[in-house]
Amino acid sequence: MVSRNILVINCGSSSLKFALVNPEQSQFAISGLAECLNTPQAVVSWKIGEDKNTLSIPSGDHKDALSKIMPLVQEICHGKLDGIGHRVVHGGHIFTAPTKITPQVLSEIERISPLAPLHNPAALQGMRAALDVYPDLLQVAIFDTAFHQTMPEQAFRYCIPEDYYSKHNIRRYGFHGTSHRYVSHQTAEFCNLPVDNSHWLTAHLGNGSSTCAVSNGKSVDTSMGLTPQEGVCMGTRSGDVDPGLFGHLSRVLGMSINEIENLLTKQSGLLGLSGLSNDMRTLEQSREEGHKGATLAIEVFCYRLAKSLASMACALPRLDGLIFTGGIGENSSLIRELTVSWLKLLGLEIDTQANTKLARGTAGLINKPNTPRIVVMPTNEERQIALDTLLFVK
Ligand code: ADP
Numbered sequence: 001m002v003s004r005n006i007l008v009i010n011c012g013s014s015s016l017k018f019a020l021v022n023p024e025q026s027q028f029a030i031s032g033l034a035e036c037l038n039t040p041q042a043v044v045s046w047k048i049g050e051d052k053n054t055l056s057i058p059s060g061d062h063k064d065a066l067s068k069i070m071p072l073v074q075e076i077c078h079g080k081l082d083g084i085g086h087r088v089v090h091g092g093h094i095f096t097a098p099t100k101i102t103p104q105v106l107s108e109i110e111r112i113s114p115l116a117p118l119h120n121p122a123a124l125q126g127m128r129a130a131l132d133v134y135p136d137l138l139q140v141a142i143f144d145t146a147f148h149q150t151m152p153e154q155a156f157r158y159c160i161p162e163d164y165y166s167k168h169n170i171r172r173y174g175f176h177g178t179s180h181r182y183v184s185h186q187t188a189e190f191c192n193l194p195v196d197n198s199h200w201l202t203a204h205l206g207n208g209s210s211t212c213a214v215s216n217g218k219s220v221d222t223s224m225g226l227t228p229q230e231g232v233c234m235g236t237r238s239g240d241v242d243p244g245l246f247g248h249l250s251r252v253l254g255m256s257i258n259e260i261e262n263l264l265t266k267q268s269g270l271l272g273l274s275g276l277s278n279d280m281r282t283l284e285q286s287r288e289e290g291h292k293g294a295t296l297a298i299e300v301f302c303y304r305l306a307k308s309l310a311s312m313a314c315a316l317p318r319l320d321g322l323i324f325t326g327g328i329g330e331n332s333s334l335i336r337e338l339t340v341s342w343l344k345l346l347g348l349e350i351d352t353q354a355n356t357k358l359a360r361g362t363a364g365l366i367n368k369p370n371t372p373r374i375v376v377m378p379t380n381e382e383r384q385i386a387l388d389t390l391l392f393v394k
Helices: 062-076 103-111 120-133 146-150 162-166 177-190 244-253 257-266 269-274 280-288 292-313 326-331 333-341 352-357 381-390
Strands: 006-012 015-021 031-035 043-048 051-056 083-088 139-143 199-205 209-215 218-222 321-325 373-376
Touching (some): 006 381, 015 062, 015 381, 031 062, 043 062, 062 120, 083 120, 083 381, 103 120, 120 139, 139 381, 177 199, 177 209, 177 321, 177 381, 199 292, 199 326, 209 292, 244 257, 269 280, 269 292, 292 333, 326 333, 333 352, 333 373
Parallel strands (some): 006 083, 083 139, 199 321, 321 373
Antiparallel strands (some): 006 015, 015 031, 031 043, 043 051, 209 218
């Protein structure tokens, strides 16, 4: 089999993350981050093996960053780059699968940008910059929402009048699809079950978090909705609140839409509850030291997560296992234990020793014998994006 190299790019409004993926190798040959783009502090940093480097590119934009990154990438893969895979947050109802980037596709992504005003314009900048630097190279867009396009209507519709859906595309879309798909498929393989005859609950727990019900390899429900704001408690996002909160905050506290959105996306979640931090490591340590806010934040996080998982279970005909992934899901035995403690009705029981002893970054089973599987499965969105991009390589 020919060895393949795919560059995976993930753009934020002022950042560009990249990794060179060879699907036959577990480590990325080069990976890095350009940040503070369009500011005097703009900088590219990268890692090749254990070797770390940085390069200042004052006021550089996405294209300037790529112009620095691409020669490094080409050198490492001896000029044999097979394609670029771009992570795009929102594909609306239009993009249900990875899609080869053409001018037409870029216009379509632009057209649905109001659905993800913070994310899609950044991805477009990255895609345009990459097309400018390498116009002849295969480039593929991989959408966070695409995996969830298999959700049935009862799962994706809001209980609001039909027109808002049919005329304005207001519905639940879901996010983190690349991760939910990757870990559910990997877990089926890990447990020797056929992907197309297995049923999983997945919990992707990072700075943003979401749950998903995956049935026969397909998403049948997920906790995020029109935006990545719906669902469980996250680092700085509130997750579900009473929709009446918006009117209340506006009428009673005189807050504007921008102020309310800022409150619910940047100052809430673990950060808002703890009054301390959005970082789970900090919260776990402070909880050990008796910090009340940290203790409460962790308790709310786990309880709400368990409630979300229990509700996702409605979408499955049987449960083959619960999967934890993402920075918190893969590393925090405490969060796994507290969450599962609320799920006794699903028959889930954690093996405390297996849970605490599982080595970081490894896949493993942490349930008690004769109870449904509980699996820790490291996610690898870059690898999934590379595999999806490879499908287009002739
Ligand atoms: P992102 O959504 O930005 O990709 P990650 O998946 O990297 O985020 O997850 C970040 C979260 O994982 C942070 O809250 C961080 O504290 C948490 N985390 C990472 N390592 C640990 C650990 N050993 N114990 C508890 N939480 C951890």
